[in-house]
């Protein structure tokens with residue numbers, strides 16, 4: 475979600491004690507959602523079971539790990555039918571890349587589950603489903619299922635009523651009497667970073683400086699490594715030959731956001747970005763918007779603006795789920811993942827992966 479400062483509600487939830495026990499090794503919470511530990515077990519199991527399809531990378535540290543306070547590695551999987559040179563940490567691989575990035579905002583709990591199911595779909599369908607088999611033969615399918623693992627630990631620590639931690643857990647700017655300390659990792663990129671987004675206890679605190687957080691360094695480092703730079707200055711379009719598509723999953727709003735998010739000025743590739751977004755929107759029923767998305771505020775320092783702005787790769791934010799009603803909000807029942815969100819998102823992810831071959835060209 476891009477807004478909703480729910481500090482008072484958040485702090486009230488902190489006072490609610492849960493009868494359900496939780497430990498750092500629990501693999502699920504709140505009816506089935508996977509914890510960071512659950513995702514780590516899953517990633518390791520998938521990589522071990524499918525060595526011909528999966529490479530598992532540690533791309534950097536969470537803030538707590540960087541501080542020597544426990545924490546986690548940030549994990550990325552690359553899934554493809556591996557041939558020599560595939561899924562290497564360079565930008566010269568032969569197969570176009572689709573990157574799915576989830577749960578950078580920890581409390582947006584549906585998002586990690588979509589990544590989890592996408593991973594399972596890919597590895598279980600090779601040689602079984604012709605469409606997915608073709609994808610693995612011709613694309614590198616990268617997944618960062620938990621971009622903010624320390625934050626997810628906080629969310630899952632109250633399994634009956636997940637906490638509303640949005641940011642990472644960097645409290646070096648001081649603790650917060652109400653709400654949560656931390657840096658909004660989706661305002662912390664090194665592109666159009668804006669110190670005016672808010673102070674340390676606001677939900678959109680961008681950090682002390684651009685890319686101040688290890689989680690930001692990890693994702694920018696991966697994407698810088700695997701995508702060549704096809705874009706010139708900020709107001710110049712990307713090369714028509716650019717390959718790749720990047721999706722970051724958020725909740726909620728039932729919409730798709732395309733660059734720019736930091737300004738109402740049209741991105742140089744706005745028409746093409748919206749055209750591809752509309753293809754995915756046709757599947758999900760989500761409208762595509764740019765700029766402030768019609769809600770009166772912008773997203774400087776976001777992951778999507780950074781990747782499109784620095785590498786030229788078409789980059790989108792999906793805001794999953796409605797604002798009200800059935801399966802709405804940050805914490806829909808776990809059954810909503812199977813009943814609603816996965817069936818809706820799956821074809822859009824398949825389409826995005828297919829489009830990665832020529833996102834500014836002739837769309838499939």
Ligand SMILES: [Zn+2]
Pocket residue numbers: 475476579582723724725
């Ligand atoms: Zn979000």
